Amino acid sequence: MSFKLDNLTVRHLAGGTAPVLHGLDLNVEQGEQLALIGPSGAGKTTLLSTLACAHRPAAGSFTVFGEDPWALSHAARHALRARLFLAPQTPPLPPRQRVVTAVLAARLPHWSVWKALASLFRPADPDAAHDALVRFGLGDKLYARVDRLSGGERQRCSLARLLLSTADAFLVDEPISALDPALARLTLATLQAEAAARNATLVCSLHQVEMARAHFDRLVGLRDGRIVFDLPRARVTDAMIAALYENETVLPHVHPPHEPPERIAVGACF
Numbered sequence: 001m002s003f004k005l006d007n008l009t010v011r012h013l014a015g016g017t018a019p020v021l022h023g024l025d026l027n028v029e030q031g032e033q034l035a036l037i038g039p040s041g042a043g044k045t046t047l048l049s050t051l052a053c054a055h056r057p058a059a060g061s062f063t064v065f066g067e068d069p070w071a072l073s074h075a076a077r078h079a080l081r082a083r084l085f086l087a088p089q090t091p092p093l094p095p096r097q098r099v100v101t102a103v104l105a106a107r108l109p110h111w112s113v114w115k116a117l118a119s120l121f122r123p124a125d126p127d128a129a130h131d132a133l134v135r136f137g138l139g140d141k142l143y144a145r146v147d148r149l150s151g152g153e154r155q156r157c158s159l160a161r162l163l164l165s166t167a168d169a170f171l172v173d174e175p176i177s178a179l180d181p182a183l184a185r186l187t188l189a190t191l192q193a194e195a196a197a198r199n200a201t202l203v204c205s206l207h208q209v210e211m212a213r214a215h216f217d218r219l220v221g222l223r224d225g226r227i228v229f230d231l232p233r234a235r236v237t238d239a240m241i242a243a244l245y246e247n248e249t250v251l252p253h254v255h256p257p258h259e260p261p262e263r264i265a266v267g268a269c270f
């Protein structure tokens with residue numbers, strides 16, 4: 001079992017704030033692949049970072065690979081986190097770094113300090129970085145600077161790190177949000193093939209519901225911090241999807257009569 005959540009509640013700030021995730025029950029077996037879907041603000045990112053042991057739950061029980069990460073020593077929790085790869089939607093890549101260095105950073109936990117330092121000047125295994133980039137359609141970017149990549153290229157550069165990691169679970173937040181349809185399919189196919197090849201668990205949040213339905217056997221629908229359904233895709237109906245996203249369309253903003261539109265426009269810039 002990769003993840004087991006029983007009646008889990010998560011808040012963003014300790015103390016008085018309202019829970020972001022309420023009483024979640026979720027079991028994810030090792031090697032399972034599932035898509036997390038739901039409207040903006042539903043709690044998908046919070047759930048992924050909770051699974052990655054980046055958020056300490058406020059209540060309920062939570063185990064990762066059979067262990068409660070928050071009952072472990074700091075060192076043991078650190079070791080457990082090394083088995084989890086969290087790919088955030090906006091990857092925090094050092095801007096002036098070369099792509100090759102950014103991708104090889106996935107190997108840092110396994111290198112001595114000297115090897116890591118030397119790799120900054122002469123990349124230790126550029127072929128491995130290149131192979132990983134090729135699988136995400138970025139083979140020509142090996143020596144590009146990270147801050148000269150497009151948003152979608154940065155996202156895939158971060159995912160290429162995943163291929164060089166030794167993680168047993170991939171927690172991936174909206175990996176295709178900045179990609180065209182062909183690259184989106186390639187990216188999901190690469191993630192899923194890698195997870196299957198090493199029997200890693202894949203939990204992937206997606207805004208593209210049709211992609212989630214096409215690519216994942218299990219769909220978890222989240223809304224207002226609660227699991228609305230957790231079903232094999234064949235049992236997820238259009239009506240369930242419509243209910244999940246109901247009332248989520250953006251309403252046109254109506255200016256209050258006493259406030260001139262110009263003032264609102266200026267404020268909106270900041």
Ligand SMILES: Nc1ncnc2c1ncn2[C@@H]1O[C@H](COP(=O)(O)OP(=O)(O)OP(=O)(O)O)[C@@H](O)[C@H]1O
Nearest residue numbers: 012013020038039040041042043044045046047207
């Ligand atoms: N750092 C934070 N501090 C306080 N509240 C937060 C923080 N991050 C997110 N939230 C709140 O938690 C709720 C869930 O946010 P989360 O980012 O997990 O949702 P999401 O489903 O991933 O949304 P999206 O699809 O827009 O990325 C939202 O109400 C959000 O405002």
